[in-house]
Amino acid sequence: MADPHLTLPERSALLALMTLIHEATNADLDNEVGFKIKKEERERLVELGYIKAWQTGRYHAWVHELTDEGWRRCGDDLGSPTPEGAPKATRLQYALTRRFAAFMARSDLRVADIFVLGDEPVADIADRIRAAYTELAAAPGAGVSLTRLRRAFADVARSDLDAALLQLALEPKVRLNPEFNQKTLDAADRAAALRTGGEDVHLLSIEQS
Structure with a gap:
């Protein structure tokens, strides 16, 4: 089924969240x-x-975050024709x-290559994350703590690594999960921890392709 028509404020909201990359309050926006x-x-x-x-928070501020479908819609919608009238x-x-x-089509770029927080393309950081995960994980799909993972990225700004992790987590076989037993956390x-979806996540897991 075709995507529904979006009003200008609705489309602008999606594009604004895409521009900020991460979850955002109205104050952030x-x-x-x-x-x-x-x-x-x-x-x-x-x-x-x-x-x-x-x-x-104390004042019950609204926080907004793009879903996987939201990111897809943003990418698809960039080149869409202007509505009649x-x-x-x-x-x-x-x-x-x-x-x-x-421009993106000519340059073979995706939204994930452009809407990142730093200079290193998110795809490059994602490849490094996969390689680091393979070295650290006890088995494919096993959880690797973000504490251990971050030690392998001392040369990457935290905001850039977080952006790459969030983008990587949009893939179906990649998961960012909270630690079930919070008492084990130091x-x-x-x-x-990485804040996403209104909770702190502590573990990365990547299933075998």
Whole structure:
């Protein structure tokens, strides 16, 4: 079934989250790109399965994060035609993203190659993560603590490594999981944790292809 039509605010919300890469509150979005996700857009995008949203903190701030489907929709939507009868602001956004999509196609690039937090392409870091996992894992699919994994990436900024881990976790055979027995975690394990989906994850597992 074809993807449903998105309004300009809904499409803008997805593109804003793609630009920030990681989960973001409205304050984060406003600070970075001058945009906020309103209730109507949030509820519809959650219903469509393009984002996850939850409240956190003392003031119950909304946090938003792209799902796998949301990332796919962003990539597909960059080159989509302008809706018939669209207003000027919508036509401008679609024209710009089509130019961007055309450049990506000519350069053989994906959104994962561009929307990263550092200079090293996420694909290169992901390859290194796979290699490090193979060395550290007791068996394919076994959990490797992020504490041990981070030691192999002393030359990579934490934000870059986190971005690569989150992108890698979009693949069906890759998992980022919390430690079931929280009592086994020490200070180093908690410091090495990665925050995603409203929880801290501590273990990486990659099933054999």
